[in-house]
Amino acid sequence: MNLIQQAFQVPYSFNIVFTKGLFSADNQKFSDFLTNFGDTRFQKKILFLIDAGVAENHPSLASSIQSYFKNHPNIILVDEILVMPGGEIVKNDTQYLDQTLLAINKYGIDRHSFVAAIGGGAFLDMVGYASTIAHRGVKHIRIPTTVLSQNDSGVGVKNGVNFLGKKNFLGTFSPPVAVFNDSDFLTSLSERDWRSGISEAVKVALIKDLPFFEWLEANAHAMANRDMEVMHEQIFRSAALHTNHISSGDPFEMGSARPLDFGHWAAHKLEYLTNFEIRHGEAVAIGIALDSIYSQLLGLISQEEVNRIIHLLKNLGFKLYHERLGENDKLNLWEGLNEFREHLGGQLTITILEKLGKGREIHEVDFELMKQAVDELKVTLD
Incomplete structure (x- = not known):
């Protein structure tokens, strides 16, 4: 024995x-x-x-x-x-x-x-x-x-x-x-802090709940204008989606998958690259836009769907590009991807969009394609 x-x-x-x-x-x-x-x-x-x-x-x-x-x-x-x-x-x-x-x-x-x-x-x-x-x-x-x-x-x-x-x-x-x-x-809350957290609602809606995404589209201007009743509903619905995911999946993240971190691998790196000048939610909005464009370049979602995502984030007041993304031929961003893998342990796992309202886990990133996504994201400044 x-x-x-x-x-x-x-x-x-x-x-x-x-x-x-x-x-x-x-x-x-x-x-x-x-x-x-x-x-x-x-x-x-x-x-x-x-x-x-x-x-x-x-x-x-x-x-x-x-x-x-x-x-x-x-x-x-x-x-x-x-x-x-x-x-x-x-x-x-x-x-x-x-x-x-x-x-x-x-x-x-x-x-x-x-x-x-x-x-x-x-x-x-x-x-x-x-x-x-x-x-x-x-x-x-x-x-x-x-x-x-x-x-x-x-x-x-x-x-x-x-x-x-x-x-x-x-x-x-x-x-x-x-x-x-x-x-x-x-x-x-300041305007930046009021807006910042809404990006997490956009994130969870995109990977889990198309009707909620459509509700966010319909109510973006009301939230941007500090309509408290609308903000209450957004917070409640977002919190419910987040907590339901935690309780029904892998609450202590024993595996390598973190679907609730859609858009976050780039966001975490961007926060450090800007010495936290950028708010977490602002960085997440950029990360969502970047991974949505990458999803389109992979042929998973349409250009029209990407445009809806970009339009929603802009209606909420987000700026969707930061010059630090393109620095050093985007190698700083590549480092962020490796750091995200290291933090998770095991193989790289990030979430992209299979369609609006449904995420998909991938384990490899075509970084040349991701660099193209950064370049396309820069165009959103125009």
Whole structure:
């Protein structure tokens, strides 16, 4: 006897709560969740971290949180509410990860307590990663504040920081215990951040849901003009598609396929090439357009279908080309493709379009054809 074979399953479930005025006195959704979650025999604490941009745009947020918990003494709010930069800086500079871990230690956040992050996707990534590695995992709550984090990244299961010049080189798969999408946070977004996240809805519609793509076409101008009701529907439908894919497929990405990263291999590289001057969602819009043109050059979709995709992205306000794509005879882009393969492990797997509403996985890229796609994308500037 020289073999023990072990297998077990761990169920995960969490709710994505859509609300308004999360920390208003008459909103009990957050307190009810904390009170009813887990073992009631243990005293629960909660540590809050806030994206500095959110804190600046919502100056009463910290005091609202403090007032809220005065009415709910069964949960201990720790004395300090940490405010840190948002965006990729919080994932690039390890001091913020260190500060988060030190706070978890200082305030005795154990595995029956909570770390709540309020911010955009990058901020949630870092705090989620810190929460996952502290004590081998303390409970983290996501409160996304951007369109992109409410409709995609904040409702998923991935956490991470950048390292060695590579996006998400350090990271974990660890679901939050809850996500709270508060629509009030969207009202203070800049035009770029309002628009940026819609690209993730375009992405998931193109690979999974033709009727949703057609809805996006019909409502592009309304979203670009900050119609809140239309944006709410987009966020809900996009979040549902993303979460349904995660739960029905390969949630911890054991294989090499990542269909939800359609358009992302080029986007990740472009973010680095521009020193993150370009927003993630802006880079994804460019990546979607590039891979859509490549799909057409392969003969999978028609020129008319490509034109519809380009037209939608332009109606949303996206610029679909950046000069860094063509630098060094596009060899920087080729490097990005190799880095994407390395990040996935195993063989290269990227998603292109078989038709509108349906993605197809491929394992090889004709880079001469991809270079042609870059050249054709440049024409969209005209």
